[in-house]
Amino acid sequence: MSLNIDHVTKQFGQYKAVNDLSIQVPKGEMFGMLGANGAGKTTTFRMMLGLLDPSEGSITWDQQKIDYSRTGLIGYLPEERGLYPKLTVKEQLVYLGKLKGMKKPDILREAEKWLDLFKVPEYLNKKIEELSKGNQQKIQFIAAVLHNPELLILDEPFSGLDPLNVDLLKQAVHQLKDEGTTIVFSSHRMEHVEELCEYLCILHKGSPVVHGRLKEIKQAYGKKNIVIRAD
Numbered sequence: 001m002s003l004n005i006d007h008v009t010k011q012f013g014q015y016k017a018v019n020d021l022s023i024q025v026p027k028g029e030m031f032g033m034l035g036a037n038g039a040g041k042t043t044t045f046r047m048m049l050g051l052l053d054p055s056e057g058s059i060t061w062d063q064q065k066i067d068y069s070r071t072g073l074i075g076y077l078p079e080e081r082g083l084y085p086k087l088t089v090k091e092q093l094v095y096l097g098k099l100k101g102m103k104k105p106d107i108l109r110e111a112e113k114w115l116d117l118f119k120v121p122e123y124l125n126k127k128i129e130e131l132s133k134g135n136q137q138k139i140q141f142i143a144a145v146l147h148n149p150e151l152l153i154l155d156e157p158f159s160g161l162d163p164l165n166v167d168l169l170k171q172a173v174h175q176l177k178d179e180g181t182t183i184v185f186s187s188h189r190m191e192h193v194e195e196l197c198e199y200l201c202i203l204h205k206g207s208p209v210v211h212g213r214l215k216e217i218k219q220a221y222g223k224k225n226i227v228i229r230a231d
């Protein structure tokens, strides 16, 4: 039982944003997708979510096509953060939790658990617009995990966070992995992937240049540093 991306290509006109990508992520593992701007990470995630159809190939979870409307299956932190500035954190999370089919007491219990973990329990009654961008990002992360998804997709979860918040988010991600969540995230930075993931893929202009178990990749590349360049 796993996430299976099988020879997937996504073409926009003549341009191949993703080119023959094959990835398997075993259930309960953490997978890192590295690549510079424009490498094809977000496009891959949108296909995983079923928001875009691959031009070729298929993506399945448990051997079934992924359907984003199957509430409970997927949690998604999009790269573009989208919260309502005038709502309080509580109102925002209740609204998003209800869209996932959750009941208010369950939403509040989960929200309080995560706000405690992020050491900001007092944010529950603050307006979104009163929070810094980094703190809004934590709220969006909470929105993605409120319903304990089986598969969690995080698009650049660490970008724009200060080191303290990066550590808190890593702790949260570790906790979810320990509870059995399968996690796929993208990053520009090898250090995040190295620290968190057993499996990784490096995408360059839509094509996978390195793919597999981190341990084996490191052995194959010896002491050479893997550098991600936006050229």
Ligand code: ATP
Binding pocket: 012, 017, 035, 036, 037, 038, 039, 040, 041, 042, 043, 044, 079
């Ligand atoms: P970033 O880190 O900047 O988000 P990324 O690795 O997520 O980069 P994508 O957003 O997947 O990259 O974009 C890959 C390429 O596909 C880019 O060149 C982008 O301009 C192009 N692209 C993405 N969506 C579309 C679209 N709907 N129509 C045309 N081209 C697109």
